Amino acid sequence: MSDSSISVPAVKCCKKCGVEKSIAEFHRDASRKNGLYPYCKPCQNTCNAISAIIHRERKLARQAIYDSERREERRAYFANYRANNKEKVRASHAADYISHKDARLTKGAAYAATHREQRNANYHRYRSRKLGNGGSHTAQQILSLLEKQIGKCAFCKKDIRKGYEIDHITPLLRNGSNDISNLQLLCQSCNRRKSAKDPFEFAKQNGRLL
Numbered sequence: 774m775s776d777s778s779i780s781v782p783a784v785k786c787c788k789k790c791g792v793e794k795s796i797a798e799f800h801r802d803a804s805r806k807n808g809l810y811p812y813c814k815p816c817q818n819t820c821n822a823i824s825a826i827i828h829r830e831r832k833l834a835r836q837a838i839y840d841s842e843r844r845e846e847r848r849a850y851f852a853n854y855r856a857n858n859k860e861k862v863r864a865s866h867a868a869d870y871i872s873h874k875d876a877r878l879t880k881g882a883a884y885a886a887t888h889r890e891q892r893n894a895n896y897h898r899y900r901s902r903k904l905g906n907g908g909s910h911t912a913q914q915i916l917s918l919l920e921k922q923i924g925k926c927a928f929c930k931k932d933i934r935k936g937y938e939i940d941h942i943t944p945l946l947r948n949g950s951n952d953i954s955n956l957q958l959l960c961q962s963c964n965r966r967k968s969a970k971d972p973f974e975f976a977k978q979n980g981r982l983l
């Protein structure tokens with residue numbers, strides 16, 4: 774179709790606003806019979822702006838649906854993978870656990886070592902105060918006592934540097950003081966055997982005179 778075959782009128786009525794305007798007020802459109810858009814330029818611009826907004830919103834909505842479908846797909850994929858590879862997943866968790874184990878143990882042991890004396894001192898202060906026995910000792914005094922006992926159980930002389938229990942020579946329950954002078958360090962088994970027995974009786978049984 775050549776330009777000469779298109780009959781272009783001088784004015785045109787806009788199909789949108791209904792106002793008759795000069796053809797210069799209309800965009801050209803070669804695909805149409807009269808070579809012009811049916812809407813005037815301002816109406817066309819408004820329409821374009823509105824459709825751009827609609828287009829953008831539809832696109833965002835489609836994207837959101839797509840994303841949530843992918844998310845569901847991914848979730849289903851991993852759930853399915855876990856269900857079909859239970860051993861592999863378990864092994865991988867176990868490997869993780871083992872690879873972190875040393876660090877965990879070191880951290881735990883260091884923490885326990887620095888806090889054990891303090892915790893024991895706090896605990897005995899609490900119990901002694903509750904029983905009204907009086908006396909007190911510090912974590913540092915416990916460590917000195919361990920040195921004084923040359924790192925050995927006061928009864929069986931087993932090495933207790935790696936683990937000892939603080940014993941009240943006269944038990945708190947028998948009105949023994951919480952003072953360092955009433956304390957001795959025992960191995961676990963001696964402490965268990967002594968527990969709340971009369972200290973003189975226990976010492977006699979173990980061949981030791983207090």
Ligand SMILES: [Zn+2]
Nearest residue numbers: 787790813816
């Ligand atoms: Zn118009």
Ligand SMILES: [Zn+2]
Nearest residue numbers: 926929960963
């Ligand atoms: Zn012992």
